[in-house]
Amino acid sequence: MTRYVIRRLLLAIPVLIGASFLIFAMVYALPGDPIRALAGDRPLTPAVQAQLRAQYNLDDNLFVQYAKYIGALLQGNLGTDFSGRPVLDIIEQRLPVTIRLTIVAVVFETMFGIIAGVLAALNRGRFLDNLVLVSTTVLVAVPVFVLGFIAQYTFGFKLGWFPIAGINQGWYSYLLPGLVLAALSMAYVARLTRTAMVEAMRADYIRTARAKGVGERRIVFRHALRNSLIPVVTFIGADIGTLLGGAIVTESVFNLPGLGRAIYDSVRAQEGAVIVGIVTLMVFFYIFFNLVVDVLYAVIDPRIRYE
Structure with a gap:
């Protein structure tokens, strides 16, 4: 390893x-x-x-x-913007905001996506399954910026449940933009989990476990779900880099001072050094999390070995 x-x-x-x-x-x-x-x-x-x-x-x-x-x-120098500010200082200031937003989005994506996929697979062809399929189709079809404005107006302005802009309320400020950022990925995770679970529940080892009298809960969570997680983990690991890049739209809609907003402002001002430095950092994160996913394969499925 x-x-x-x-x-x-x-x-x-x-x-x-x-x-x-x-x-x-x-x-x-x-x-x-x-x-x-x-x-x-x-x-x-x-x-x-x-x-x-x-x-x-x-x-x-x-x-x-x-x-x-x-x-x-x-030499450790990422350059400066046209105002003389080092790019490294911009990244150090903006990176924590984007990391917090990505963490919230990954938690929503993983938790709600896997739960929805498992429930849909266990209720295949029933109301809950159809509800998951329809709702995920809607989430895939609606653009992120449209979903962001709808969420702002409904849950922020009308209901007042969440702040609609800024980071003045700490982690609570990241819940609504994190949910919007995770919406598309959450739909894919739910569908991917459902497909993998349906295939696993039809497998011979599941029928053998039932014939031996193994409990249904153990069959679902210990055998079927665990074997279904490899494609899901692959998608989530690769999606972390996508979420970091996709934060450009979400951070602009919710006025979050993160890396995505910095890229947007730098493109408008043609700040080449800032764009190259931040996007290269995102590429590094993408490579790193794909490596983490490859290592997690051996944890999820002991049959996988790299030596």
Whole structure:
């Protein structure tokens, strides 16, 4: 297992380099002049523009800019935005907000998704099963920003159950945006769990366990559900990186000062260093959680070995 983990970590290095170059190239290809966007309505003098272009390497070609960026990155420097603030400081300030939002979303996704999938599988063809299928279809069909505005208006403005913006109320402020962020993933987890459970309940080892007089609860939770969790865990592990990226829309709707909102603001201001630094960090999280999922396979199913 140790050799497998080390090998996967070593393979992550070229993946991170390739991902950062693609992100850097896309930022480089953005239309417009970031210096003019920085100036706003008051144009800068040619001397000031030349100084800023030299300071941020904007006159260099793509490969020279990227080489300088990697050189600074190896020294622990992610660069600065156009106001002179280090990107690392922005990440340190914004990252806790996005992590809390993602934790709430993953808890909702895992808890409600698995429970709904198990109940639907155990009541296949009945009202509860149809209710889960219809509700998950609705969640998949409705865009996140529409769902966010509906949740804000209904549960925040009309009913007053949750705050509709900001983080002034601590973890309670993350419940509604976390539920909105998890809605799409929760629907997929519920459907995936239902399908896996239905197949498991038809398996020969389930019929054998029933013939031996094993209790139904033990059959469902010890045998069927455990064997059904591998595809679910795979999806949830990969989805954590998706939730971090998908927080862009949710954080904008609920006015949360997280990494997603920082990316949105940086794209508008053409802050290339901020975009590359944050998105590369999200790629690292995606790779890390996929590694965690691979290790969890051996815990869920002892038949899986990596040596």
